[in-house]
Amino acid sequence: MLFLNQDKKMVRLMSLLYQRDGEWQKYTDLARGIDASPKTVKIYIENLEKIFYEYVQFQQTGSMVQVVFDPNFGLLTMHRIFLFHSLIVQILYHSFFSPNIEKIDLSLDLDCSESSIFRNIRLFNQELPQVYDLEFSYSQMQFIGPEREIQKFYINFFIEVMPDPLAWPFEKYISEEDVQTLAYLIGKYIHGRKMYPAHFKYIKIALGVSLIRLQQGFVIPVEEYSPIFYPKVEELVKVPAAGLVLDHYVRKNDEDRVQLMYQILTYLFSV
Structure with missing residues (x-):
């Protein structure tokens, strides 16, 4: 549910790169693997490089890319890190700790446009009713629905999205x-x-x-x-x-x- 369509394609791309760790791969082959254009693949790889710079080395030529993974870096870790850095998760994360946050402040914090925030929330709301009796309000930047359901969502959210499953998500607020x-x-x-x-x-x-x-x-x-x-x-x-x-x-x-x-x-x- 937290993986939107673009996120799913980027995770799929990372999985394809992981399967051929250290090998040079053509953008065209990767594009076919995730049903996207070579140009989109290049954009995705630039985004992935920003997220995984501590664990992965990227090298690019005109039409090919080589990715070398840290030996201690696994697919489960990759999924958790990527999920945490996805825009919708960051929107939900920030709105939990700052329920009255202004959209302009959020866009500055996340280095994205307000239209990107709106689009991600809209797509998220399309998936949300399948699991929770909730809606995330773009105008209010918080969930609308029963408080019990909101707490249920956030409990599962923090268990699922933290990159380190042993990390305490509320360190700045509660010991x-x-x-x-x-x-x-x-x-x-x-x-x-x-x-x-x-x-x-x-x-x-x-x-x-x-x-x-x-x-x-x-x-x-x-x-x-x-x-x-x-x-x-x-x-x-x-x-x-x-x-x-x-x-x-x-x-x-x-x-x-x-x-x-x-x-x-x-x-x-x-x-």
Whole structure:
């Protein structure tokens, strides 16, 4: 879904180059392989060189190109790096951390035109309803739809697009150590069982998304408190480390700690 048509062709091109690592290849052959013109292939290669300059060496002649890959550079790494640098991912990434960003500021940050931003959002919205009950608004530069669905999207987004799967996406905003502590306490007080690494990572990312969205004023409506989970949340907030996370990141004045923690965990209760 995050790979738009042009992105798919560029990934296909990179895969073709990877298959013949170190060999000289004709632009015409590569063009046939991705159903594009030789001129377009040259443009794509220039873009790929900017993205992968740390891992790949490009040499070009009039009609041919040679690409030499770092021995430690694999296709999975390539896909993650390329995806993260794609324009639509950068649009979504910036709009998450700056929900009120102006289009002119975004275009300057991403070194692209506003028309390119509009085109990528339009294409993205054509794919989005197949998976999420959401629309990304070009005028508002943020998602329109249920907050639960928005958080679901961004949790999967950050798991999928970070070039380093072990990197913490929210470092400038929320301490990974604090969230890790809270995730551990959730496993102990809410789930009551040991969590596997993949589940633990999911909970960490979900907490990061929920905390930042709450800081920005976005909440999942709670129509009724669960008689199963509410008492567990009451026990959780009595733990000093959990209370410190609330006080440091989201609690204002005399807000009820139990209700605030319940709000942070609302999405997880439905997973």
